[in-house]
Amino acid sequence: MSGEEADYIVVGGGSAGCVLAARLSEDPGVRVALVEAGGESTGLMVQMPVGFAKMLVDDRYDWKYWQQPDPSINGRRFIWSGGRMLGGGSAINGQVYIRGTRADFDAWERLGATGWNFDSVFPYFLRSESWSGAPNQSHGSQGPLSVSPMRDPHPLCDLFLRACEQYGLARLDDYNGGQMEGAYLTQATQRDGWRCSTEKAYLRDARKRPNLMTVTHAHVETIIIENGEAVGIRYRQGGDAKVLRARRxxxxxxxxxxxxALLLRSGIGAGDYLQSRGIAVQADRPEVGHNLQEHPGITQNKFVSVPTLNSQVGPLDMVRHLTKFFWNKTGPMGAPAVQAMGLARTRDGLDEPDVQLHFMPLAYNVEPETVSSAEAVMPKEPCISINVSLTRPKSRGRVELGDALEPVIHHKLLGERADVDTLIGAMKLVDRLFAMPALSAITLGDRSPDPVPTDDAGWEDYVRAKTMITYHPVGSCRMGSDAGSVVDPECRVRGVGRLRVADASIMPQITSGNTNAATIMIGEKAAELIRTAA
Structure with missing residues (x-):
C-alpha cells in the first residue's frame, strides 16, 4: 500500500483512533492510513495490568502535557498524561470500564449532540464489547473489546461495599446499564487477566488487512487544507518531513x-489568537481548545489494623504477587487501578449523584511540590483510601499552543465556587463512610487529613491543597448543533470540509465516571457515521 495516499487518514492511534481504523478498513474497497506519534504497545509493561503505574510520566509511553500553575489550587500544577503509543489512553490507563449514566448521554442531546442520547449510543457500547461475566442484557458478547468482572478483589473491597450499604447506598451487581447510583466492584478492560487496549482489541487483527497502513513514530504537524477542505496531512517521521494525501x-x-492543538496549528481556531501566533487562519472557530473539562479528585485515607497493598511491597511480597499473577492472573498485579467504586449524592434535593467514589486498599503520598500524582510514594504502614471526584464539575479550562506549538493546558480545577462546595460535602460524606461499622472496626486513626477538619473553612483549605486531576480530560472540541460548536453531531468540523474529530475532545459534557469506555463508543459511532456518509 502506498504511503502517499489513502481514502481515509486517521490521526492518532488511541482509544478512538484504533476503533476508527479497524472499522473503516472492514470495507475492502477503501484504503485507510492510521498515523500515530508513538510506537507499538505490545511490551510486558503495557500488557500487565499493574504496569500503568510505571508508564505514567515516562516519555516512552506518555505525552506528559504541561499545565500552567493553577491559582485555584494554591498555584500547583500537574502533568496531564496521554497515551503515546498504539492504543493511546486505553494502553496506559487503570483499565476501569464504566460507561456513564443514562442522564449523562441524555444531557449530551439536550446540549445539541443530536443522536447521542443514551438509547442512541447504547448499541455502540454493546457492539464494542465482549463480556466475560454471566450473560447480561446490559453487555455485549460479540465485540472485540474484552471486559471482565473483578477476577480477585482485595478482601477490603467487601468492607467498603458493606460500609456503603450501612450508609444507605445500594450494592449493585452491575452498573453499566445506565443506572450507577450505589456501590460496586469494578469491571475492567482485561482479557484473561491481561490489559485489553483498543490496540489489542481492534487493531492487532485489522493490521493484517492489505488496505490498512499503520504509520508509527510519526508526529503530525498540520492538516493540509485546500479550498476549504482537508486533503491530507504533513508529518515528521525519523526527522524526515512527509506528506500523506486523503482522497476522502x-x-x-x-x-x-x-x-x-492540531486544529490550531492547522489554522482552525480563534482568528485573533492564530494571527497572534503567526498562523494563517483557515477557519475562525473561537471554541477550539475551550470547554476543557476534568474530574477534580481528592483523597482521604486512614491507618488500619489489617494488611493492605502498601504494607506488602517488600521483596518477598513482590515475588509472591508476581508468582500469583503469572500462575493464574490474580492478585494485585492483575487488578485495575481502582477495585471498587460508587456514585453518591452529597446532599438531599439533587436530581442525580454528584460524586464518584473510588476505593483503594492502599494509600500514597503526594507532596505539595509534586507536579504529578504518578510520582507518588506509598507509605509502609497499612492504610486504605477513598477518593472522590466530581461527576458534574462546573470549572472549565482551555488548550493553547506553547512556544514549540505543543499543547499547553490552562485550567482552574476549582475555578467555580460550586465545585469547592461539592468537594467539601464529598469529604464529609467520606468521613461518614469511614465511621460506618464495617470500616470503623479496622480503623486505627487519621492519616490524611490529620486531624480531620471540624468546619467548612478547614475542609476548604484541605480541598485546595490536595485536589488533583484524575486523567479524564474531555470537551476541547465540543460537539453541538449550534454554530459555535467545533464539530456537528456527525463529528464534522464546522467551516472545513472533509475533516472530522472523533475522540473524547468532542464530548459536550464530561460523563459521571471514567471516560475511556465512552471514548471507545465515540469511535464506534463515528465510524458508522463516516461509512454511512460515503
Whole structure:
C-alpha cells in the first residue's frame, strides 16, 4: 500500500483512533492510513495490568502535557498524561470500564449532540464489547473489546461495599446499564487477566488487512487544507518531513489535548489568537481548545489494623504477587487501578449523584511540590483510601499552543465556587463512610487529613491543597448543533470540509465516571457515521 495516499487518514492511534481504523478498513474497497506519534504497545509493561503505574510520566509511553500553575489550587500544577503509543489512553490507563449514566448521554442531546442520547449510543457500547461475566442484557458478547468482572478483589473491597450499604447506598451487581447510583466492584478492560487496549482489541487483527497502513513514530504537524477542505496531512517521521494525501476524509483522534492543538496549528481556531501566533487562519472557530473539562479528585485515607497493598511491597511480597499473577492472573498485579467504586449524592434535593467514589486498599503520598500524582510514594504502614471526584464539575479550562506549538493546558480545577462546595460535602460524606461499622472496626486513626477538619473553612483549605486531576480530560472540541460548536453531531468540523474529530475532545459534557469506555463508543459511532456518509 502506498504511503502517499489513502481514502481515509486517521490521526492518532488511541482509544478512538484504533476503533476508527479497524472499522473503516472492514470495507475492502477503501484504503485507510492510521498515523500515530508513538510506537507499538505490545511490551510486558503495557500488557500487565499493574504496569500503568510505571508508564505514567515516562516519555516512552506518555505525552506528559504541561499545565500552567493553577491559582485555584494554591498555584500547583500537574502533568496531564496521554497515551503515546498504539492504543493511546486505553494502553496506559487503570483499565476501569464504566460507561456513564443514562442522564449523562441524555444531557449530551439536550446540549445539541443530536443522536447521542443514551438509547442512541447504547448499541455502540454493546457492539464494542465482549463480556466475560454471566450473560447480561446490559453487555455485549460479540465485540472485540474484552471486559471482565473483578477476577480477585482485595478482601477490603467487601468492607467498603458493606460500609456503603450501612450508609444507605445500594450494592449493585452491575452498573453499566445506565443506572450507577450505589456501590460496586469494578469491571475492567482485561482479557484473561491481561490489559485489553483498543490496540489489542481492534487493531492487532485489522493490521493484517492489505488496505490498512499503520504509520508509527510519526508526529503530525498540520492538516493540509485546500479550498476549504482537508486533503491530507504533513508529518515528521525519523526527522524526515512527509506528506500523506486523503482522497476522502481526514479524521483527527488525537485526544483532548492533541486534537485541538492540531486544529490550531492547522489554522482552525480563534482568528485573533492564530494571527497572534503567526498562523494563517483557515477557519475562525473561537471554541477550539475551550470547554476543557476534568474530574477534580481528592483523597482521604486512614491507618488500619489489617494488611493492605502498601504494607506488602517488600521483596518477598513482590515475588509472591508476581508468582500469583503469572500462575493464574490474580492478585494485585492483575487488578485495575481502582477495585471498587460508587456514585453518591452529597446532599438531599439533587436530581442525580454528584460524586464518584473510588476505593483503594492502599494509600500514597503526594507532596505539595509534586507536579504529578504518578510520582507518588506509598507509605509502609497499612492504610486504605477513598477518593472522590466530581461527576458534574462546573470549572472549565482551555488548550493553547506553547512556544514549540505543543499543547499547553490552562485550567482552574476549582475555578467555580460550586465545585469547592461539592468537594467539601464529598469529604464529609467520606468521613461518614469511614465511621460506618464495617470500616470503623479496622480503623486505627487519621492519616490524611490529620486531624480531620471540624468546619467548612478547614475542609476548604484541605480541598485546595490536595485536589488533583484524575486523567479524564474531555470537551476541547465540543460537539453541538449550534454554530459555535467545533464539530456537528456527525463529528464534522464546522467551516472545513472533509475533516472530522472523533475522540473524547468532542464530548459536550464530561460523563459521571471514567471516560475511556465512552471514548471507545465515540469511535464506534463515528465510524458508522463516516461509512454511512460515503
Amino acid at each position: 476524509e481526514v479524521i483527527v483522534s488525537s485526544g483532548s489535548m492533541g486534537s485541538p
